[in-house]
Amino acid sequence: MHYAVLSTGSCGNCYIFHEGNSAIIIDCGVTFTKLSRGLESHGIPIEDVKAMFLTHLHPDHSKGVGVFQRKTGIPVFLSDIALERNGIIIDKQRIERSLLVPYVFGNDIVVDAFSVHPFRTSHDSEGSAGYRIVSKDNISIFLMTDTGVIPDDAAALAENSDVKFIESNYDEDMLENGPYPAHLRKRISGIYGHLSNTEAVEFAKSVSRQGDSVYFVHISANCNSPSILRPFVMRSIPSGIFCRVCERGETFEGFRDAR
Numbered sequence: 001m002h003y004a005v006l007s008t009g010s011c012g013n014c015y016i017f018h019e020g021n022s023a024i025i026i027d028c029g030v031t032f033t034k035l036s037r038g039l040e041s042h043g044i045p046i047e048d049v050k051a052m053f054l055t056h057l058h059p060d061h062s063k064g065v066g067v068f069q070r071k072t073g074i075p076v077f078l079s080d081i082a083l084e085r086n087g088i089i090i091d092k093q094r095i096e097r098s099l100l101v102p103y104v105f106g107n108d109i110v111v112d113a114f115s116v117h118p119f120r121t122s123h124d125s126e127g128s129a130g131y132r133i134v135s136k137d138n139i140s141i142f143l144m145t146d147t148g149v150i151p152d153d154a155a156a157l158a159e160n161s162d163v164k165f166i167e168s169n170y171d172e173d174m175l176e177n178g179p180y181p182a183h184l185r186k187r188i189s190g191i192y193g194h195l196s197n198t199e200a201v202e203f204a205k206s207v208s209r210q211g212d213s214v215y216f217v218h219i220s221a222n223c224n225s226p227s228i229l230r231p232f233v234m235r236s237i238p239s240g241i242f243c244r245v246c247e248r249g250e251t252f253e254g255f256r257d258a259r
């Protein structure tokens with residue numbers, strides 16, 4: 001499988017997974033121009049894109065959805081709860097309801113070469129989701145961002161995944177001593193907020209085995225720093241597990257073969 005991250009963090013999130021002539025996108029917190037240029041630069045024809053999946057409807061994950069829908073007509077999947085409870089946001093972001101496809105948690109969605117398993121996350125956006133994706137070639141991906149706590153079913157899903165994208169949003173000390181007012185600090189570290197470096201790294205360590213790839217994503221601009229997270233990851237995660245701390249907004253790609 002070939003995958004590409006076009007951006008991660010509060011400036012915008014967008015992940016692409018590509019195998020054969022089939023691609024799916026998770027989140028569209030980038031402009032259509034950035035998305036189409038990204039697809040082109042990673043050699044992924046837009047005709048290969050069969051579906052988009054949304055984790056939730058915060059603008060850093062969904063601000064580009066409406067334009068993407070109008071330009072491509074490609075279906076966009078989100079949870080039935082997210083669709084039901086976020087009517088005002090859907091209208092405000094000019095998302096096309098006719099191209100939204102709601103799913104029910106617990107049901108897998110098969111799109112071309114991919115089987116997608118959504119799981120619930122804990123965030124201040126109702127119906128928010130993480131995903132485990134398995135491709136036809138049996139490569140499995142785990143993606144969990146924007147969650148205040150690690151969901152009960154996440155460990156079992158992540159353990160069996162070759163490539164993991166895990167939110168590592170804030171450093172506890174930087175959040176405590178940083179520029180945010182108390183209510184915002186409480187929101188970020190609360191059960192409907194984000195994961196800390198400690199939570200992310202401990203989780204990654206507990207679910208990874210030799211040969212896995214782990215990407216630490218959605219790093220806060222104000223309350224985290226790759227220069228703090230990188231040495232922490234190095235100290236904590238055994239060698240033989242590939243780790244990458246993803247800078248805010250950076251673009252990169254990876255390839256994964258079957259074991």
Ligand SMILES: [Zn+2]
Binds near residue numbers: 009010013058060146
């Ligand atoms: Zn976010």
Ligand SMILES: [Zn+2]
Binds near residue numbers: 056058123125146
């Ligand atoms: Zn969010």
